[in-house]
Amino acid sequence: MPGPGRGNSPVVFWGLNVCVHPDRCSPQITHGQFDERYVLSSRVRTGRSIRGLSLPPACTRAERREVENVVVTALSGLRGDLSGKYYSLTSMTEREQQQLIDDHFLFDKPVSPLLTCAGMARDWPDARGIWHNNEKTFLIWINEEDHTRVISMEKGGNMKRVFERFCRGLKEERGWEFMWNERLGYVLTCPSNLGTGLRAGVHVRLPRLSKDPRFSKILENLRLQKRGTGGVDTAAVADVYDISNLDRIGRSEFLLVVDLLQWKYSLEEKLLTCLKCLINAPVMAVKIPNSGQAPKSRANEEGDKELSNPRAHGSL
Known part of the structure; x- marks a missing residue:
């Protein structure tokens, strides 16, 4: 019996079905440099779910291990600046895990009731891990909130380079099909990520703007959202916020990144x-x-x- 995503399924790319989004992840950004006086780091991430395997809330231990095996095998074929290695949480020491978490490379064990009640921490840390290239600028989280979380990131404000790397990584052909629906787009665990699942964000220092009572409304009007320094359900440390696009569905990956860049120009140029x-x-x-x-x-x-x-x- 064919495995999930095989058989008569069309060959797709690693995370990007070219029959649906032929040019949507094409890195055509011309002005993608943030002011590094403010922006500490830039990242673009999305998630992908393997067709034929249950999503994490209903995933069995065997299915979770199948996800790990499928993804690690696929990633072993990456070459050039994308080539890297897989690190299983079960083989890491607590100190190694914490260092990666502190450096914002690795996810932590879920503690939010929303996630734990949904079974996200079941059998932890079995079949969970991180794959990253040698420079730690292209990462894949395995069996966190989604089957996979694809991340391109680096220090500084060069969003153009980050997005180009992100697109190249997604376009690597691997022959597995991902959950995709003609009306909803890519299917991920959280409904808020339906569509592209893409979140383009920056860690940015905002000591003045963040103290304005209209801060949240300003971001909402710009279709942006804020999180703490460590992500969702965390506080901002030293006035550093994670600012990213609010929308996921109904717009292409390219346009969502452009939205974030427009924020740079509309906010920075009018700041004074x-x-x-x-x-x-x-x-x-x-x-x-x-x-x-x-x-x-x-x-x-x-x-x-x-x-x-x-x-x-x-x-x-």
């Missing part, structure tokens, strides 16, 4: 204007003297000094 508006806002409540000259508050004076010094804006 926005700050000046915030600083000048209290003046509206001050009674204007008969001379017609509005008194300058201390906030105004300090704000003008800061705005006149470009070096003062090393962080957003």
